[in-house]
Amino acid sequence: MAVRARVAAMRRRLRMADLPAYGWNALLCQGVWASRGFASMNRLTERHCRNSWDWDSCSPLCLSACLRHAWPRPRWPLERSVSDSAQVAPPLHGGTGSANIRSMSDPFALDDEAPASPPPSRASGPRPVPPDAPWLQGLNPEQFQAVTTTDGPVLVLSGAGTGKTKVLTSRLAHILASNLAQPWQCLAVTFTNRAAREMKERVGQLVGPVSDGIWLGTFHSLCLRILRSHAEAVGLGGDFTVLDSDDQMRVLKQVMAEAHVDPKGTPPQGLMATIQRWKDRAVTPDKAAADGGAEGQAKTLYRAYQDRLRSLNACDFGDLLLHVLTVFLSDAEALARWQGRFRYLLVDEYQDTNVAQYLWLRLLAQTHRNICCVGDDDQSIYSWRGAEVGNILRFEKDFPGAKVVRLESNYRSTPHILAAASTLIANNEGRLGKTLRPGIIHEPEAIEKIRTKAVWDGEAEARMVAEEIETLQRRGEKLSSMAILVRAGFQTREFEERLITTGIPYRVIGGPRFYERLEIRDAMAYLRLVVSAADGLAFERVVNTPKRGLGEAAVQTIHMVARAEQVPLLEAARRLVDTDELKPKARQALARFIEDVDRWRSLLESMPHPELAATILDESGYVDMWKADKSADAPGRVENLKELVAALEEYDSLASFLEHVALVMENDSRADLDSVVIMTLHGAKGLEFDSVFLPGWEEEVFPHSRALAESGTKGLEEERRLAYVGLTRARKRVLVSFAANRRIYNQWKSQLPSRFVEELPESHVERSGERGLHGGGLAESKAAWNDPAWSRARFGQPRRETAAAPSWGQAKPRESAGGFKPGARVFHDKFGNGTVLSLDGNKLEIAFDKAGIKKVLDSFVSAV
DNA sequence: GAAAGATTCCTTTTT
DNA sequence: GGAATCTTTC
Numbered sequence A: 001m002a003v004r005a006r007v008a009a010m011r012r013r014l015r016m017a018d019l020p021a022y023g024w025n026a027l028l029c030q031g032v033w034a035s036r037g038f039a040s041m042n043r044l045t046e047r048h049c050r051n052s053w054d055w056d057s058c059s060p061l062c063l064s065a066c067l068r069h070a071w072p073r074p075r076w077p078l079e080r081s082v083s084d085s086a087q088v089a090p091p092l093h094g095g096t097g098s099a100n101i102r103s104m105s106d107p108f109a110l111d112d113e114a115p116a117s118p119p120p121s122r123a124s125g126p127r128p129v130p131p132d133a134p135w136l137q138g139l140n141p142e143q144f145q146a147v148t149t150t151d152g153p154v155l156v157l158s159g160a161g162t163g164k165t166k167v168l169t170s171r172l173a174h175i176l177a178s179n180l181a182q183p184w185q186c187l188a189v190t191f192t193n194r195a196a197r198e199m200k201e202r203v204g205q206l207v208g209p210v211s212d213g214i215w216l217g218t219f220h221s222l223c224l225r226i227l228r229s230h231a232e233a234v235g236l237g238g239d240f241t242v243l244d245s246d247d248q249m250r251v252l253k254q255v256m257a258e259a260h261v262d263p264k265g266t267p268p269q270g271l272m273a274t275i276q277r278w279k280d281r282a283v284t285p286d287k288a289a290a291d292g293g294a295e296g297q298a299k300t301l302y303r304a305y306q307d308r309l310r311s312l313n314a315c316d317f318g319d320l321l322l323h324v325l326t327v328f329l330s331d332a333e334a335l336a337r338w339q340g341r342f343r344y345l346l347v348d349e350y351q352d353t354n355v356a357q358y359l360w361l362r363l364l365a366q367t368h369r370n371i372c373c374v375g376d377d378d379q380s381i382y383s384w385r386g387a388e389v390g391n392i393l394r395f396e397k398d399f400p401g402a403k404v405v406r407l408e409s410n411y412r413s414t415p416h417i418l419a420a421a422s423t424l425i426a427n428n429e430g431r432l433g434k435t436l437r438p439g440i441i442h443e444p445e446a447i448e449k450i451r452t453k454a455v456w457d458g459e460a461e462a463r464m465v466a467e468e469i470e471t472l473q474r475r476g477e478k479l480s481s482m483a484i485l486v487r488a489g490f491q492t493r494e495f496e497e498r499l500i501t502t503g504i505p506y507r508v509i510g511g512p513r514f515y516e517r518l519e520i521r522d523a524m525a526y527l528r529l530v531v532s533a534a535d536g537l538a539f540e541r542v543v544n545t546p547k548r549g550l551g552e553a554a555v556q557t558i559h560m561v562a563r564a565e566q567v568p569l570l571e572a573a574r575r576l577v578d579t580d581e582l583k584p585k586a587r588q589a590l591a592r593f594i595e596d597v598d599r600w601r602s603l604l605e606s607m608p609h610p611e612l613a614a615t616i617l618d619e620s621g622y623v624d625m626w627k628a629d630k631s632a633d634a635p636g637r638v639e640n641l642k643e644l645v646a647a648l649e650e651y652d653s654l655a656s657f658l659e660h661v662a663l664v665m666e667n668d669s670r671a672d673l674d675s676v677v678i679m680t681l682h683g684a685k686g687l688e689f690d691s692v693f694l695p696g697w698e699e700e701v702f703p704h705s706r707a708l709a710e711s712g713t714k715g716l717e718e719e720r721r722l723a724y725v726g727l728t729r730a731r732k733r734v735l736v737s738f739a740a741n742r743r744i745y746n747q748w749k750s751q752l753p754s755r756f757v758e759e760l761p762e763s764h765v766e767r768s769g770e771r772g773l774h775g776g777g778l779a780e781s782k783a784a785w786n787d788p789a790w791s792r793a794r795f796g797q798p799r800r801e802t803a804a805a806p807s808w809g810q811a812k813p814r815e816s817a818g819g820f821k822p823g824a825r826v827f828h829d830k831f832g833n834g835t836v837l838s839l840d841g842n843k844l845e846i847a848f849d850k851a852g853i854k855k856v857l858d859s860f861v862s863a864v
Numbered sequence B: 001g002a003a004a005g006a007t008t009c010c011t012t013t014t015t
Numbered sequence C: 001g002g003a004a005t006c007t008t009t010c
Helices: A002-013 A016-022 A024-034 A043-051 A060-070 A079-083 A095-103 A141-148 A164-177 A193-213 A219-228 A245-258 A268-280 A285-290 A296-311 A317-330 A332-341 A355-364 A415-425 A458-474 A489-502 A518-531 A536-542 A552-565 A569-577 A584-603 A609-619 A622-628 A634-648 A654-661 A705-727 A755-759 A778-786 A788-794
Strands: A154-158 A186-190 A215-218 A344-347 A371-375 A403-407 A450-457 A482-486 A506-508 A676-680 A689-694 A730-744 A747-750 A765-769 A825-828 A832-840 A843-848 A852-857 A861-863
Touching (some): A141 A164, A141 A403, A154 A164, A164 A186, A164 A193, A164 A344, A164 A371, A186 A193, A186 A219, A193 A215, A215 A219, A219 A317, A245 A268, A245 A296, A245 A536, A268 A317, A268 A355, A285 A296, A317 A332, A317 A355, A332 A355, A344 A355, A415 A450, A415 A730, A415 A755, A450 A458, A458 A482, A458 A689, A458 A730, A482 A489, A489 A506, A489 A676, A518 A536, A518 A622, A518 A634, A536 A569, A552 A569, A552 A584, A584 A609, A609 A622, A634 A654, A689 A705
Parallel strands (some): A154 A371, A154 A403, A186 A215, A344 A371, A450 A730, A450 A765, A482 A676
Antiparallel strands (some): A730 A747, A825 A861, A832 A843, A843 A852
């Protein structure tokens, strides 16, 4: 392994004598360096750099690693679409996407007021397709039926690994090739951008660039496209903005503040969830009010929130669907137009649709009734965001005469895996019921049983998994064929740390997203404000960033004026400058700010937009603010800003850029590097790997205690489906593990193995554990409580310090009271190293080497 | 008005 | 362990 050799060489170069100076993290960072280029957020590195107060104390090696490689710098999501192929349209939302479609002479181009007449069929009707057509090759009889039954509604019940994407793409190809419809008369809808992209690529391979014209995208992106031409019908301007979750919360908090609702009594998050569930069920404020029920306050706030959004000329994710539904239901002509347009509808992951999406689909399918839904009730794992498995169950009722096709031949997993997954999921009630059977014959020697393994704690688990990965690697398995699938995001940390120390390259899918970064959001707020002066949220965000001396009081005043005069914030500020309302200082600062914004706006036409963006960030002092910032992540932020500007090149204008951003918020790292994937079970749906690691199968973790607490049996069944999804991701082997002890919120807890572990069928499972803990079943692990080691942990005795957590692990509080004497050397998270001058109770006066003399509480420093 | 310091929550999954 | 918020201090 070239990488590993490099790590070894690095370790040699960094002499042990250097360790005290550079710290253990220098070593860790080499691991990072070795796995450079991975888009995962690397917390260790981040922490390291934060701990090193100044960059000079960081080893040059490590520094460059942190700065150039390991620093969180996700790949630009759209990078590929430009470099790889100019002819492939980027994901479909307005902008360049629609431009492409127009060039295909779409008679129903987005903003036209096209007649409701059926589109002219260019060729002479359907054209027969030879049975040896490439997209019909390699289909089994059921798949063939699903692909070629083009007339009328079709429900494809497609178990895991039975080739549902193949069916969908072949079906699209078949429709196009048979000339049953033009590309723009086909609507293919998915849930994730990733799925949309994959489908697009695969259809493109089958039928070529014609596929560009297909209306293919996520529910949200397609709705946005539709809504653009009907915005005024729901009280929005055509240039409305789509808010991301952060902005949504801000709006909601403002609304709550205005209504004098105490955020403590009514947590905004909870209220937001309630509102979103309403929207998932297509419940408008009116309907919510008519609903009855006790949440009177929530309804009022819901209405206020919607009003507020409208006045901001904005909508949130849920609104995209809700508004389109409103348009469809209130404007028969528009509805008829869209209904007439889409001759074929294809729906991926139908079991995940919520009520709003279901209504949307049902409306659109009315005219031609050629709707094909593909789904698997056993993989319904999104009920928490409003998905209704019921949609799949009632399909035949809603579409009488629907053809139901079951795909049960699994082409992915070994018989052991299939058997285990089937047995597990059989514990659920209320299933449509499918039995997966092997669709391919596996070589006997390649078949491994599922393994379960009991381990001591989370760290041991991570170590064990890393060792397994190395073993597999030695056997010639590719790292990219392995995945660690966790229940919740926070579980990734332990594995990341372990993989770094081991030097195994990895990627975390799903972590923090580029556009959600503070600096990116700030920068975009500047752009938004320049593009649309009425964007109050953007104004608020940047008016005092960087600090201009416009504090809360000033902003409040601006708000008051805005409300009183019914004008956007920027306009209110403009008026305010001419009055004496503000203190002279604030007034001056505000005047300058407005002047700047005006100047930037005047450049909109003349200056190329990437340059303009750079100018804005520069002249506003925003970049300088970060450059001056001494905190460890500031340089990374400056880098990110540069990337943002660079990314602008790929768009026609600032406006089209901002348009895309709201919906393509993903952080899709490229898979071209050989690396292990770490992701959540939810994120893994639709993917497959040779080897799958399923750690953390412990009660409370998985099934998650909250799922059980909130939705009881239903919650449990959904968790079980999640387990089913996890198992069926694997082609060749699965390793389920669970720890006896786990640190949760910084507290050690002893854990019981998940009930799912027991539900795995004995004959397909090989169980093993540490310390004579064989089997790992509940009964056996209970017996094992008597093992001294286990009971020690159980009764909360202190755990030995782990070897891997020296320097940074203890940067946090230690035994505090009076542990320091004048002259002692100490370390502080922010200020770095220093010498204690004097004590005053628990306050220390410390002369920091770099930061001067400060008074600090003793709990914030640790002895060096 | 701003920053440092202290405290208090929360921790599932995502377009 | 960390984000968000509150309090204190300059």
